Amino acid sequence: MNAFNPHYLPFECLQCGKELHGRRDKKYCNDTCRNAGNRKRVRSETWYEPLFVAQINTILKRNYKILKTEVIRHSGPTSVGRFYLVDKNFSFKYYTSILTTSSGTYHFIYDHGWRELDDGKIMVVMNPKQAEL
Numbered sequence: 254m255n256a257f258n259p260h261y262l263p264f265e266c267l268q269c270g271k272e273l274h275g276r277r278d279k280k281y282c283n284d285t286c287r288n289a290g291n292r293k294r295v296r297s298e299t300w301y302e303p304l305f306v307a308q309i310n311t312i313l314k315r316n317y318k319i320l321k322t323e324v325i326r327h328s329g330p331t332s333v334g335r336f337y338l339v340d341k342n343f344s345f346k347y348y349t350s351i352l353t354t355s356s357g358t359y360h361f362i363y364d365h366g367w368r369e370l371d372d373g374k375i376m377v378v379m380n381p382k383q384a385e386l
């Protein structure tokens with residue numbers, strides 16, 4: 254390029270930063286930089302969290318708040334009707350861990366969990382061990 258042209262602005266390789274000359278739509282100085290740049294772009298695109306991660310986290314937090322509220326209200330483990338929880342938008346699909354005991358399987362969201370009782374009611378409990386890493 255003509256260094257005396259007042260409109261001339263140098264531009265750089267997006268990968269290595271080397272000054273480029275010639276066509277303004279050039280992005281990389283050579284094929285090695287182009288390949289490295291494309292690989293980096295694909296990597297950063299796959300890194301982004303899909304929308305459902307935030308949506309499921311919201312459901313988990315809502316579930317957690319519902320269970321915790323029941324345990325606090327009853328000052329300990331309690332049993333509630335399934336539709337009572339469904340009415341509060343509780344989702345039985347999402348939880349963070351499972352605990353199998355001789356009395357049955359508990360689904361936990363952090364340190365609060367539930368177990369389905371034989372009469373269809375839902376037992377709500379708290380167990381700090383379930384939130385230990």
Ligand SMILES: [Zn+2]
Nearest residue numbers: 266269282286
């Ligand atoms: Zn380069």
